[in-house]
Amino acid sequence: MNKQEILNRINTKITEKIKNFETLIAETRASNNDTKSSMGDKYETGREMLQQEINNLQRQLNETLNQQAILQKITSDPSEKVQNGALVKTDKGLFYIAASIGEIIVENQKIMTVSAESPLVKAMFGKKTGDVFAINTMTQTIENIW
Structure with a gap:
């Protein structure tokens, strides 16, 4: 079994997830800015909901970045016992x-x-x-x- 191929596949998936979250955050921020500039105070609730969505996406992005940091420490070296990278x-x-x-x-x-x-x-x-x-x-x- 080729552990390096497995590690590469996981790294690719994590990188795609990070790009996806960054895009979603940017798009949500843009729609939040549109709401701010073109709507009055009665749309405060909508802006707050968008901000909560941005915060949620940011949290998920941070978790994915942490996963990526863990992956960078893993090697494809053989393991004799159950451990990270095994x-x-x-x-x-x-x-x-x-x-x-x-x-x-x-x-x-x-x-x-x-x-x-x-x-x-x-x-x-x-x-x-x-x-x-x-x-x-x-x-x-x-x-x-x-």
Whole structure:
């Protein structure tokens, strides 16, 4: 399994998300400025709602930028135990520990990208091939780690 390809795919998705949030923020700010200049005080509520939307988008952008910062510290070096940057195969699926961006498909394999902060990763962190861990009363066996 090519970990560098997985990492590249995740980086691409994160970069696209960042660009998307920046565009949405710019467009929302522009519509907020249009409202300010052309409408009277009775539209204060509309402007406040737009500002809340900008704040929400900014928060999501910051979270995505944090994910990108975490990714920059991850290498594609092989792992012997479950840690950041490890690709872990259990009897229930294939997991890449980096940033949580959902499912990706690499080399016709479904890989779930998960954050090191997720309960699943916390349950398996530090374990090695052959170890068993449990989450939500479901046990999983680690079959391989790359």
